[in-house]
Amino acid sequence: MSRHSSHSSRSAAPCITLYDLKSASPQPWAPNIWRIRFILNYKRLRYRTVWVEFPDVEATLRAIGAPASAARSDGRPIYTLPVVVDPTRNPKAPHILSNTNNIAEYLEAAYPARPVFPEGSRALQTLFVHYIQEVFVKPLLPIMVPLSHQSLPERSQSHFRGAPGYPASPHAHASFQMLPPGPQREQAWLAVKEQFDFLSVILDKNVGDGDGIVACGHEVSYADFALCSVLIWIQRMAAQDGWMRIREWNGGRWVRLWERCKAYMDEY
Structure with a gap:
């Protein structure tokens, strides 16, 4: 399904936002971000994508209050994609998460139906x-x-x-x-x-x-x-x-x- 398609039913109510990398390619390709897109699709969660160019990543994520995903050797924060904003459980205080594995853990805990971590795995x-x-x-x-x-x-x-x-x-x-x-x-x-x-x-x-x-x-x-x-x-x-x-x-x-x-x- 094209990222340019219209999904009116998906925009009718608050939904999860996935911040993804904007590229010249008509389709997303970044593997760390695809891991989250797979989970959202598998769990049948409503979401939309915001596309961000590399030079704008840090400013964009700081503006929405996203946590840094890592730190440089001098302690300065590093901001990377993906980031997920989830207002569906508490619109006044949405969950904002960075780091692919952290996001995966959150989605599994918050939306346990259709688990991506089968019991004991x-x-x-x-x-x-x-x-x-x-x-x-x-x-x-x-x-x-x-x-x-x-x-x-x-x-x-x-x-x-x-x-x-x-x-x-x-x-x-x-x-x-x-x-x-x-x-x-x-x-x-x-x-x-x-x-x-x-x-x-x-x-x-x-x-x-x-x-x-x-x-x-x-x-x-x-x-x-x-x-x-x-x-x-x-x-x-x-x-x-x-x-x-x-x-x-x-x-x-x-x-x-x-x-x-x-x-x-x-x-x-």
Whole structure:
């Protein structure tokens, strides 16, 4: 569903607001934000999206009273997306949350129907998600960061480059240079495939007790959304060079996971 679609029924009453990254792409792609979008869709919660360019993130989040998501070594706060504002339970004092994992925990506690943390799975899912964001994605960064930077509006690109008038972002990757076609790019994709192969072996351990596709038995969960968010990132930023490769890996496992999560890919 397009992010430009009209949803009059969704605007009739207070609803959750998701702050997402504005880009030149017609569709959202940032994996950490997609994890929250998946949860909102899965739990069938009403929400709308506010799109923010990178140079405006800190000012926008300060203006709404959002907490910082982290701190620099000198103690100065760091403001990042996603942020969620939930006025539905108390319109006079809405809950305002930052940090993807904190938001996920809040949504699960505040809206327990259709849980994304099946009973007894929270610790292992947390470990799984930590692996996805700290280990699994690392080989992807030299490929995906330049592609993602290229998809940003020029003002956001300038912000990351530290052009005059736009101070350099503290989150800027060391290099936005695209990997050239040839051995260097193929070596990068080989390192990515090693992580996919490893994860495929792990998920195969569920065969028999589960369907071998999702992380927790037979039903999708937060762990699957974390992984599928990375697949969305690749599909939208590297459809030909990346997604066409990955859909063939491990016997088509990742396409099957995509299909399991597809029902929760709405973009409001």
